[in-house]
Amino acid sequence: MATIENISQMRDKFPALRQKVHGKDLIYFDNGATAQKPDSVLSLLNEMNSGTNGNIHRAVHELSAKCTSLYESARITIKDFINAHSTEEIIFTSGTTASINLVANSFTTKFIAKGDTIIICEADHHSNIVPWQMACERSGAILKILPIDENGEWMMDKLESLIDESVKIISVAHISNVLGIANPVEKLIKIAHKVGAKVLLDGAQGIVHENIDVKKLDCDFYAFSGHKLYGPTGTGVLYGKREILEDMGPWMGGGDMVESVSLFKTSYAPPPLKFEAGTPNFIGAAALGEAINFVQQFDREFIRDQEYALTTSLLEGLKSIDGVKIYGESKHKLPIYSFNIEGVHHSDLAMLLDKMGVAVRSGMMCCEPLMTRFHTTGMVRASLLPYNTIEEIDLFITAVQKAVKMLK
C-alpha cells in the first residue's frame, strides 16, 4: 500500500471534504464529533452492503464465511494496531459509550461492592460519568472525582489523596474531547496499580491522535469509537486484559455468546464472544478494520509534523481574536481547541460560521460538569485532523472575525 506523506494525497481520499455547504467550500472542523471516511472504507461498506452480506459465525455458506473472515480479520488488525496480546482482548461494540457501559456493568457486578470507590474526572464526557453514577447506585460504591486546574490539566497531587485500597477502578479520558489535552495516563496507571485499582481509558479522542500501545500503557481497559477514526458510525472497541475479561460475567445475553444452552442454564463462550451477544455490526467492524489499514498508511513523520503545525497555527489564530478565552492550555495539546469570545454567545457564533461553510461544535459538548467548572453554559470547539490545512485555519479565523463583528 502506498504511503500517505503529504496533504494532497491525504485529502484526495476524502470525497466528503470536497463539498459545498450553503454555497461555500466546506471547512470541516468538527472531527472530534465524527471524522469523514476515506474511499477505501466507503468502497468496503458499499461492497459488503451490496453483495458480501451474510450473517457471521453461524452459517456454512460462502457469504457467511466471507463476512466472518472480514470480521475476524478486522479484530486482528485492531489487536495489532493497539498492540494487544491477543484477539481475545478485542471486543467489538457500538462505540465508546457501549464499551464503557459494558465495563461499568460487568466489572462492577463482579468486582465492586458497597463502600468501594470508583474515580472519574471532572473534565470527562457524560458517557464516562453517567454509567459510573449508575454503577454506584447499583453497587453502593462511592464516586470520587479527580479535579482539573485552571488550564484543564489533571491535579495529580489531588489524585494521591483520593487513592486508597478501596479504589477498584479509575475511568478517565485519555484526551478530553473539550480541552484537547493528552493526560498523563502512564503516571495515573502506575499510581492506580499500586493499590490494585484497575484503569479504563476513554480513548474516543486518544485513539485518533496518539499511538496506542496497550502493553506499554499497561491500562486494563481501553475504549474507543470507529467513527472518529475514519470508520463507520455504530462501531467501537473495548480492549480489556484477558485475565480480567475472563473473570467478568457477560453484560447482555443472547446468541453467539454461549457455549451451550439449556432452558435453565447457560455456559458462556470465552472472551471476546462472551461480550458480543446478538448479531454484531459486522459490516461496520470490517470497515473499521479498513479504516485502521488506512491510518497505517500514514507516514508517521508527516502526521506528527502536520498535527503540530495545525495545533500551533490554530492557537496563534485564536489568540489574535479580541476577547478570546481558550479552555485547556498545555504542552501536551492536540488540534482540539474550545473557546469563547467575550460578548458573543457560542451558539450564535457556530450558527454564523455554519452559514459561512465552517462546521464547528458548540454548546456543552456532553460535558456539563466541565462547563460548570469553567462557569460557562457552553463553548465553541474547533477539532482538526491531519486532513485539515493551514489555509482552512486562516479562513476559519477570518470567518470568526466576521461573525464576531456581526454579533458585537
Place this chain on the structure above:
Amino acid sequence: MSIKEVEQQIVEEFSIFTDWLDKYEYLIELGRSLPIIKESGKEDKNLIKGCQSRVWLAADYSDGKIWFTADSDAIITKGIISLLVRVFSGRTPQEIIDADLNFIKQIGLEENLSPTRANGLLSMIKQIKFYAVAFAANKQ
C-alpha cells in the same frame, strides 16, 4: 391583523434577503430590539434549558388575550423568539391553539426548530401552545 397576516408580513420581510448572512444579520437586529423579559420573569420556572442556548418565556393573561415576553442568552435565538412573540402575543388562546407555524419554514429557519437543535425554541413553541390550552381551560 390575524396571525396568518402577521406571518405573511414576516415572510415578505425576509423575502428580500438572498444571502444567508443577511438573513441572520436581520435576525440579530430583531434580537437586539426584542423588549426583554422583566427581571422578575427570568426565574427558573420560566427557563427552557437547551444544550445550545437558554430561553425564558413568561405569559400574562388579560382581557381574554395572552401576552408573552421572552428572552434568550443567544442573540440569534432571541431574534427568532422576537418573531414568535410578534405572531403570538396579544392573541386569544383559541387563535394560538389553531395557529400553524408555516412561516418559519417559508423564511428558511425550520432547521432551528428541529428537536435536535436543542436551542430551546421547539420547547418554547410547545410551551406557548401549552399556555394557550391552560388559559383556555381556565376560562371555562
